[in-house]
Amino acid sequence: xKLSKVYRDYLHRFSNxxxxxxxxxxxxxxxxYGGCNFLAGYPITPASEIGEQLALELPKIGGYAIxxxxxxASIAAVIGAVWSGARAMTATSGPGFSLMxxxxxxxxxxxxxxxxxxxxxxxxxxGQATKPAQGDVMQARWGxxxxxxxxxxxxxxxxxxxxxxxECFNLAETYRHPVILLMDGEVGHMxxxxxMPDPDKIELTGRRLAKPGELxxxxxxxxxxxxxxxxxxVHVTGSTHKDNGMRxxxxxxxxxxxIRRMYEKIDKNRDKLxxxxxxxxxxxxxxxxxxxxxxxxxKGAVIQARKEGKRIDFLRLIGIxxxxxxxxxxxxx
Amino acid sequence: xASGPFCAGCGGGTxxxxxxxxxxxxxxxxxxxxxxxxxxxxxxxxxxxxxxDTLHTTHGRPxxxxxxxxxxxxxxxxxxxxxxxxxxxxGGNHLIHAARRNIDLTVFLINNSIYAMTGGQVAPTTPYGVxxxxxxxxxxxxxxxxxxxxxxxxxxxxxxxxxxxxxxxLKSMKEAITKKGFSxxxxxxxxxxxxxxxxxxxxxxxxxxxxxxSSIPFSRAEKxxxxxxxxxxxxxxxxxxxxxxxxxxxRRLNKERIIKPxxxxxxxxxx
Numbered sequence: 001x002k003l004s005k006v007y008r009d010y011l012h013r014f015s016n017x018x019x020x021x022x023x024x025x026x027x028x029x030x031x032x033y034g035g036c037n038f039l040a041g042y043p044i045t046p047a048s049e050i051g052e053q054l055a056l057e058l059p060k061i062g063g064y065a066i067x068x069x070x071x072x073a074s075i076a077a078v079i080g081a082v083w084s085g086a087r088a089m090t091a092t093s094g095p096g097f098s099l100m101x102x103x104x105x106x107x108x109x110x111x112x113x114x115x116x117x118x119x120x121x122x123x124x125x126x127g128q129a130t131k132p133a134q135g136d137v138m139q140a141r142w143g144x145x146x147x148x149x150x151x152x153x154x155x156x157x158x159x160x161x162x163x164x165x166x167e168c169f170n171l172a173e174t175y176r177h178p179v180i181l182l183m184d185g186e187v188g189h190m191x192x193x194x195x196m197p198d199p200d201k202i203e204l205t206g207r208r209l210a211k212p213g214e215l216x217x218x219x220x221x222x223x224x225x226x227x228x229x230x231x232x233x234v235h236v237t238g239s240t241h242k243d244n245g246m247r248x249x250x251x252x253x254x255x256x257x258x259i260r261r262m263y264e265k266i267d268k269n270r271d272k273l274x275x276x277x278x279x280x281x282x283x284x285x286x287x288x289x290x291x292x293x294x295x296x297x298x299k300g301a302v303i304q305a306r307k308e309g310k311r312i313d314f315l316r317l318i319g320i321x322x323x324x325x326x327x328x329x330x331x332x333x
Numbered sequence: 334x335a336s337g338p339f340c341a342g343c344g345g346g347t348x349x350x351x352x353x354x355x356x357x358x359x360x361x362x363x364x365x366x367x368x369x370x371x372x373x374x375x376x377x378x379x380x381x382x383x384x385x386d387t388l389h390t391t392h393g394r395p396x397x398x399x400x401x402x403x404x405x406x407x408x409x410x411x412x413x414x415x416x417x418x419x420x421x422x423x424g425g426n427h428l429i430h431a432a433r434r435n436i437d438l439t440v441f442l443i444n445n446s447i448y449a450m451t452g453g454q455v456a457p458t459t460p461y462g463v464x465x466x467x468x469x470x471x472x473x474x475x476x477x478x479x480x481x482x483x484x485x486x487x488x489x490x491x492x493x494x495x496x497x498x499x500x501x502x503l504k505s506m507k508e509a510i511t512k513k514g515f516s517x518x519x520x521x522x523x524x525x526x527x528x529x530x531x532x533x534x535x536x537x538x539x540x541x542x543x544x545x546x547s548s549i550p551f552s553r554a555e556k557x558x559x560x561x562x563x564x565x566x567x568x569x570x571x572x573x574x575x576x577x578x579x580x581x582x583x584r585r586l587n588k589e590r591i592i593k594p595x596x597x598x599x600x601x602x603x604x
Contacts (some may be wrong), residue, residue, distance in 0.1 A: 010592050040401060059590035064404050064583055069430040073397035076390065076427075080369070080401025083388060088401070106391050226385040228367045229409050230403060235381045237389040246381060247389075 001206035003035055003199050010061050011199035018195050023161040023188045024091075027117055027181070028053035030165025031089055033197060035204050036115070037063035038075035038086035042070055042096060045129050046185040047119035050091035071096035075103040079112050083236055085227040087169055087207075089115035093185075094123045094136055098143070100250050104178055105144030106238040111217070111225070113172035113207065115165070117181040119188040120292075132185025134292050140180045147259050149266035151273060152180040152321040156295040158192045164318070170205040171273070175265055176222050182320055186293030203247065218243025218258070221265050266322055275318035281306070286311035291320060338377045342537035344496040344522030348443055349378050351499055353413070355506040366410045369399040371424065374450045374524075375443035377418035393424030396431045399438050407580045410439065410510060417444040417458040421479045425457070428479075432486035435514045436579040441506070442479060442519045449527035464531050480519045484571050488580075489514025491571040493551075495544035496519040498568060505570065514578045521566055 003011070011032060021029075028050045031039070038051060053096065055065040064081075068074040071092050078088040092100065097118045115301055120136045122128035136143075140152045151171055155164045161183060168179040210216050210224040217223060223243075226232040235245040240255045248254045266273065277295075279302070280287075290298035292318035295316040302314040317324065339345040356366070366385040370376035372392035380389045390398045395413045403411045413420070417548035420428045420442055431438060447465060448454040457477040464471055480493040490512040494502040502520065509516035523529075523540030534540055546567065551569030554562060 006592075038405065040400070059587045060592045062587055062591060064402065064587075066400075066583075068397065068400070069426050073400070073427055073430070075405075076394045076397035077392075077401035080388060080398035081405045084367075084402045086401070086405050102391055103394065201417060228388075229364065229406055231364045233363070233384050233386060235387045235389070237380075237387075238391055239389070243534075326342035 001059060001204045003033070003202055003204060006061050007032065007035065015198040016196065018193060021158055021194045022191045023155070023158045023183060024049035024119065025053050025164045026158045026194055027091070027162040027183065027188070028057065030162035030198070031115070031169070032057060032061070033162065033199060033202050034166040034169035035087045036089050036113075036169060037061075038078065038081040038088035039065040039087070039090065040062075040068050040074040040081070041065075041090050042074050044071075044093045044096045046121055046132070046188045047091045047093045047096075047117065049188070050117060050119070051180050068269040071099040072103060075100040075107070075114075075116065078114050079103065079107055079110070082112050082114050083228055083234075087173075089117065089169075091117035091119070093119050093121045094133075095126065096138075097136055097139060101139075101143040105146060105148065107178040108144065108148045108150070109238045110236050111176040111223070111262070112178065113176050114178050115168045115172055115181065116178055117165070117183060119185055120183045129205055130185070132187075132189075132293060133211035133282060134182075134294065136182065137320060140182055145192045147263065149177075149263050150175055150321045151175065151266065151319075152182050153275070153318060154182040154291045154320045155187055155318075156292050156316065157187070158190060158194045160258055160318075161187060162194060162197075166202065170260045173205040173207050175221075175269065176225060177266065180321075182292070184292045190293070215296065217241055217245045218261065221261060221268065270322050273319055273322050274324045276324060277316040277318060279314040281311055281313060284311045284313040286310070287315055289315045289317065291317040337382065339374070340526045342523065342525040343374070344445065344491060344520070344524070344537070344540075345378050345443065345597050347496040347499060348375075348414070348441065348520055348522065349382070351503050351506060352378065352441070355510060358503075359450060359507055359510060361410060361510070365408070366412060367399075367406065369395045369402065369408070369411060369413045371395040371415045371419040373416035373448070374445070375414060376419065377415045378443065379412070393419050393422070396420060396424060396427040396438065396440065400434075400436055403436055403438055404580055404583060407437070407584070411437075411447040412510070413440045415436060415440070416449075417442060417446070417477075417479070418456050420449045421477055422457045424436075428483065429486045432483045432488040432517065432580070434514045434579040435487055435489055435576050436516070437513055439509050439512075439516045441509075442517065443522045444479065444519055445456055445522050445524035445528055446476075447524055447528040447531065449524045453531055476486060480517070480567075480571055483515075483517045487515075487576065488517050489576050490516035490573050491521040492517075492569065493521065493568060493571065494568050495548055496523060497541045497544035498525075498548065501568070508573070512573070514576055539585065591598045
């Protein structure tokens with residue numbers, strides 16, 4: 001699927017231009033290139049710039065950026081908008097990400113494609129609000145209760161902030177799952193060179209809509225969905241539900257089938273979801289593994305060490321979740 | 334429609350009945366309705382018993398979810414039916430801010446004065462002194478006047494009725510559904526099971542009799558003192574006013590800001 005004409009017309013003005021841009025702003029433009037037409041958010045350092053930029057840009061191309069009363073409401077409005085046809089996102093940092101956890105679980109359970117950007121900062125609690133950190137990797141994986149999978153990507157440059165945001169929107173639609181972009185305050189607030197893509201060359205994954213009578217909560221690994229008002233009379237619930245969406249919280253087989261399918265739709269596509277930047281060398285006994293902003297000095301350190309004759313592998317995680325355990329084993333000696 | 338989930342004597346059935354009549358009399362196509370509910374007994378009034386789109390959300394958040402729905406589907410009737418614990422307790426902040434935005438949602442709050450589904454814990458609407466499972470020595474907190482709160486927050490339409498005044502409620506529901514802006518009706522409703530056991534009223538008729546005797550019309554209540562109003566239920570329409578509606582404002586903004594394909598390219602990135 002191509003971007004809509006309105007989006008392409010607008011984004012053409014940036015096409016192939018080299019700009020000096022902040023990571024948060026690049027993420028906001030990544031959202032536009034990703035076809036995002038709805039953002040609901042709440043101010044928080046170091047993520048506020050994403051919502052600010054989209055508030056500036058979205059009205060020009062027919063989209064909506066709204067500031068909600070808190071992060072719980074932000075993710076709730078995003079999910080409501082997605083079921084009403086939007087390609088939607090929210091952007092926050094650690095404290096807001098913590099508040100969103102219950103509704104991230106709701107998005108997983110209702111198989112709602114959406115993007116949650118977390119520009120990580122130092123914690124726990126208010127921590128050092130203006131200092132970057134990478135402490136939410138486990139919260140992204142296990143923050144919401146119950147058995148579930150998650151998809152999370154982590155950029156380490158401003159260029160990647162843009163590219164991976166587009167990718168997040170596509171993955172969300174492909175797997176009908178919330179996707180988390182785990183930025184960090186360093187990448188979010190860093191300014192560096194970026195080459196803006198040509199909007200005509202962007203390939204988007206569209207939403208697969210159910211044909212009349214097709215099941216929307218089962219019947220296949222990744223079922224198609226619908227939007228409100230289409231006459232499907234869909235029932236969306238965070239309670240355990242049958243293939244037709246209707247609640248059944250008593251039958252263990254129904255719960256088992258639902259949870260296994262939602263787990264398998266990620267697990268069976270693990271190899272497609274794992275992304276790494278590899279720089280291995282013969283007979284290396286040590287590997288440096290890094291991600292996000294720290295991957296860049298880590299790579300520099302590896303290059304330095306190799307100059308001194310040390311044999312070191314370098315591995316940068318771009319896809320953080322699902323974790324690369326199989327790739328890891330295959331490549332380690 | 335299928336059979337309801339309610340305990341015998343629950344007011345939820347009355348609300349379901351009146352709501353069905355309101356939709357029927359207004360002649361609204363079910364295709365144009367989205368019911369948004371949260372968690373609790375009242376969340377089961379529309380969900381999943383209507384052949385309409387339903388978003389059954391997390392506890393306290395239906396109004397926030399409904400905000401996203403309404404922005405993307407401005408021509409649909411987005412109706413939230415929820416309990417007092419759900420949208421005056423845990424979700425109170427969303428109620429206040431949706432009323433302030435005056436977004437075109439219709440919200441029916443079913444006030445049964447208790448957390449009923451979980452077995453009778455104290456609610457922000459439980460009267461002072463009443464025993465609940467979490468206030469075994471009596472409630473030490475005053476109860477919430479939710480309708481007046483929503484008036485102050487800026488809603489276009491606010492009313493309160495009890496399940497005794499079904500015809501007033503029907504008329505009011507029809508007004509609320511058609512009114513542009515945030516429309517809110519607090520429906521005081523009986524819970525003969527979880528609340529009944531706390532106050533010694535075990536029949537729906539006991540509650541309805543009290544509602545009949547203690548309801549005071551809004552116009553008369555305005556002239557009464559706080560002391561005179563003790564134990565009374567102020568019913569009627571609190572406000573019915575025209576104020577700018579949020580999704581209309583959003584659309585007006587987009588109309589003003591939309592970039593025409595012929596427009597000059599501008600460098601408006603911030604770096």
